[in-house]
Amino acid sequence: MTEYDVIGVGLGPFNLGLAALLSPVDDVDAVFFEAAPRFAWHPGLMLPGTTLQVPFLADLVTLADPTSRWSFLNYLHERGRLYRFYFYERFHVPRAEFDAYARWVAESLPSCRFGSRVTAVEPDGGGWRVVVETPGGVEEHRARSVVFGVGTRPAVPAVARSVLGESVFHTEDYLTYREKAVTASAVTVVGSGQSAGEVVADLLEAGLPGGLTVDWFTRSRGFLPMEYSKLGLEHFTPEYTSYFHGLPAVRRDEIRAGQDLLYKGLSAETSERIYDLLYAATVDRADPPVVYAGGCELVAISPSPVPGRRWRLTWRHRDLDRTFTRDTDVVVLGTGHEPSPLPVRDGVLARDALGRPEVSLDYRLTLASGAPSTLFAQNAELHTHGVGAPDLGLGAHRNSVIVNQLAGREVYPVRDRTVYQSFGVPEEARP
Ligand SMILES: Cc1cc2nc3c(=O)[nH]c(=O)nc-3n(C[C@H](O)[C@H](O)[C@H](O)COP(=O)(O)OP(=O)(O)OC[C@H]3O[C@@H](n4cnc5c(N)ncnc54)[C@H](O)[C@@H]3O)c2cc1C
Numbered sequence: 001m002t003e004y005d006v007i008g009v010g011l012g013p014f015n016l017g018l019a020a021l022l023s024p025v026d027d028v029d030a031v032f033f034e035a036a037p038r039f040a041w042h043p044g045l046m047l048p049g050t051t052l053q054v055p056f057l058a059d060l061v062t063l064a065d066p067t068s069r070w071s072f073l074n075y076l077h078e079r080g081r082l083y084r085f086y087f088y089e090r091f092h093v094p095r096a097e098f099d100a101y102a103r104w105v106a107e108s109l110p111s112c113r114f115g116s117r118v119t120a121v122e123p124d125g126g127g128w129r130v131v132v133e134t135p136g137g138v139e140e141h142r143a144r145s146v147v148f149g150v151g152t153r154p155a156v157p158a159v160a161r162s163v164l165g166e167s168v169f170h171t172e173d174y175l176t177y178r179e180k181a182v183t184a185s186a187v188t189v190v191g192s193g194q195s196a197g198e199v200v201a202d203l204l205e206a207g208l209p210g211g212l213t214v215d216w217f218t219r220s221r222g223f224l225p226m227e228y229s230k231l232g233l234e235h236f237t238p239e240y241t242s243y244f245h246g247l248p249a250v251r252r253d254e255i256r257a258g259q260d261l262l263y264k265g266l267s268a269e270t271s272e273r274i275y276d277l278l279y280a281a282t283v284d285r286a287d288p289p290v291v292y293a294g295g296c297e298l299v300a301i302s303p304s305p306v307p308g309r310r311w312r313l314t315w316r317h318r319d320l321d322r323t324f325t326r327d328t329d330v331v332v333l334g335t336g337h338e339p340s341p342l343p344v345r346d347g348v349l350a351r352d353a354l355g356r357p358e359v360s361l362d363y364r365l366t367l368a369s370g371a372p373s374t375l376f377a378q379n380a381e382l383h384t385h386g387v388g389a390p391d392l393g394l395g396a397h398r399n400s401v402i403v404n405q406l407a408g409r410e411v412y413p414v415r416d417r418t419v420y421q422s423f424g425v426p427e428e429a430r431p
Contacts (some may be wrong), residue, residue: 006406007130007143008032008111009118009343011039013392014378015149016102017060018399019109020070021412028406031141033132035117039106041099044172047198052098053226053267054393055091059098060105064396064412070108075101121146121344121375128375145406148365149378152337152390157190160333163301167310168331171195174202177330182206184329185213186289188313190298192218194226196334197270200292204277208288215326216292217315223294226265234421235262236388238397242416243423244386245361249352252383263387264336291326295319301331339380349375352383359384362401376402 006022008015011034022030057063059072068074072093076082085093106112113134120131128146132139154170164170166177171191174181181187182203189200196218203214216223227233234240244252281288300314309327316323342349342357342365350358350366357380358366365375378398381389388394400412422428 001129002031002141004029004031004141004143006030006145006147007118007128007141008147008149009121009130010034010148010150010340010378011036011106011112011114012149012151012379013041013060013102014151014395014398015147016106016112017064017395018147018149018378018402019111020060020068020105021064021396021399021403022406023070023109023111024068025403025407025411028403030111030406032112033116033118033130033134034112034114037115039099039103039112039114041095041102042172044170044175045195045198046096046099046175047202050095050198051090051092052095052392053092053194054391056093056098057091058391058393058395060102061396063393064400070105072098072101075104079104118343121342123348145374145376147376147378147402148342148380150340150342151379153340154333155336155338156333157298157335159298159301160331163311167329168301168333170333170335171199172337174199174332178202181330181332182212183210185211186215186309186328187212187330187332188215188217188311188326188328189332189334190217191334191336192220192223192266192294193264193334193336194267194270195336196332197223197266197274199332199334201270201273201277204274204281204290208277208281208290211289213289213328214291215313215328216290217296217298218294219297219318220260221294223271223292224261224265225268225271227262228268231421232262234419235259235386236391236393237419238394238414238416239418239421240423241385241388241394241397242361245384246424249383252386256383256386259387263390293317299323304328339382342377342380344375354383356383357381361385362405363398364405376405378402 005028011032019032056072061068062071076085116132116134118132122129128143130141154172169177189196200216295318296315299316302312304312304327306327310329312325312327314325350368359377359381363376364373365377367373379390400414403411
C-alpha cells in the first residue's frame with residue numbers, strides 16, 4: 001500500500017487541472033486515478049464545428065498561473081501552432097482542440113493513471129484508504145487527502161430508462177449512434193440545452209436533404225439563449241461563488257431555480273445556425289417535416305402502433321395540460337447531466353435533506369462525524385456554490401483554493417475581488 005499526500009478520483013478537466021497545478025509543487029505527493037483508458041472529453045459530442053463555450057483562457061491552469069507550462073498557449077507553442085492560432089483569432093477554440101490539449105497534459109503528467117476505477121474511499125486512521133480497480137488487479141493506497149473530480153453522468157428521464165439502446169439514447173452517446181439517427185425516417189430530440197441544439201443542427205444539416213422528419217420538444221418555456229453578456233457572466237466569479245455560498249440553503253435553491261439560462265440553454269450561435277438551416281431549406285420549397293415546441297414534457301415512451309415507426313411518444317403540454325402523441329424511430333435525450341456518485345459509503349459524508357453533500361466554501365466535503373475533513377469536491381457543489389461549479393472558467397480558481405490547502409501555504413494567489421460587480425450589499429455601502 002503506497003502512501004500519498006493526495007489521491008485524485010477522476011480525471012476530467014477539473015482534476016486534470018489540479019494535477020497540472022500540483023506538478024511543480026514538490027512537497028505534495030499526488031496520484032490521480034481515472035476509470036477511462038485515456039483522456040477523452042465528451043467524445044459522444046465531438047461534433048465537427050463545435051467550440052468551447054468559454055474563452056481559451058479557461059484552460060486547465062492559466063487563470064491560476066499564466067506562466068504554467070501546461071497552458072493552452074504553451075501547448076500550441078510546443079506543437080508549433082502558435083502562429084496559426086495568432087491568425088486564427090478566435091477566443092472560442094474548437095472543442096476537439098481543447099480535448100487534444102487536455103490529452104497532451106494528461107499524457108505528460110506522471111501522476112495521472114488511466115484505466116483505474118476507484119471503487120471505495122474509506123476512513124483510515126485520520127487519512128483515507130483508497131481501493132482502485134486497475135488493469136493489473138485491485139490496488140489499495142492511503143492518502144492524507146482525497147479530491148473527487150468524478151464529474152457528471154447523463155440524466156435519463158425515468159420514462160426512458162427501460163428502453164435505452166441504439167434507438168433511444170442520451171446526447172452523450174450521439175456520435176456512437178449518429179448513423180442510425182441521420183439515416184432514420186423520423187428522429188425526436190428532447191431538451192433545449194446546448195447539446196440538444198448541436199444534435200438538432202447536425203440532424204437538419206445531414207438529414208433534411210433526405211427528407212428526415214425531426215421533432216424537437218422541451219419542457220422548458222422555449223429554446224432560449226444561454227446568458228452571455230459581460231455583466232451576466234460576472235456570476236461566474238469567486239465573488240459570486242462566495243456570496244452564494246453564504247446564503248441559507250433554501251434561498252440558494254430558490255435563486256438557482258431561476259438561473260437556468262445562466263448555465264443551461266442554447267448558445268446564440270447554435271440557435272442562429274438552426275434557424276438559418278430552416279430558412280435555407282425553405283427557399284422556394286414547402287416547409288420541411290420539422291416540428292419544435294416548448295412547454296412539452298415527455299410522459300411516456302411505448303412501441304409505436306404505426307407500421308414502420310419504432311416509438312410512440314406521449315407528451316404533456318404544461319401550460320394547456322393537454323397530452324398528445326407523436327411517432328418516431330429514434331429518440332435523442334438532451335436531458336442534461338447529474339452529479340456522478342462519490343465512491344464513499346453511506347454515513348461518512350454529511351448530506352442535506354435532498355441527499356446532496358455539504359461542501360464548505362473552500363471545497364471540503366463535510367463529514368457526518370463533524371470531524372475536520374480532508375475530502376474535497378470538484379463540480380459536485382452546484383447547490384452550495386452556484387452556477388459556476390461546472391464552468392471551466394472557475395476550475396483554476398477552485399484548484400488554487402484546493403492546492404493551497406493541500407500544501408498548507410499559498411502556492412497560487414486567490415483573489416476575492418476579480419470583477420466590478422458587487423454581490424450582496426456593496427462594500428461601499430457597508431457601515
Ligand atoms: C458536451 C459538453 C461540452 C461542454 N463544454 C463546456 C465548455 O465549453 N465550457 C464550460 O465551461 N463547460 C463546458 N461543459 C461543462 C463542464 O465543464 C464539463 O462537463 C466538464 O467536463 C466537467 O469536468 P469534470 O472534471 O467535473 O468532469 P468530467 O469531465 O465529467 O470527468 C469526470 C471523470 O471522472 C471519471 N470518474 C468518475 N468516477 C470515477 C471513479 N470512481 N474512479 C475513477 N474515475 C472516475 C469519469 O470517467 C470522467 O472521466 C460541457 C459539458 C458537456 C457535456
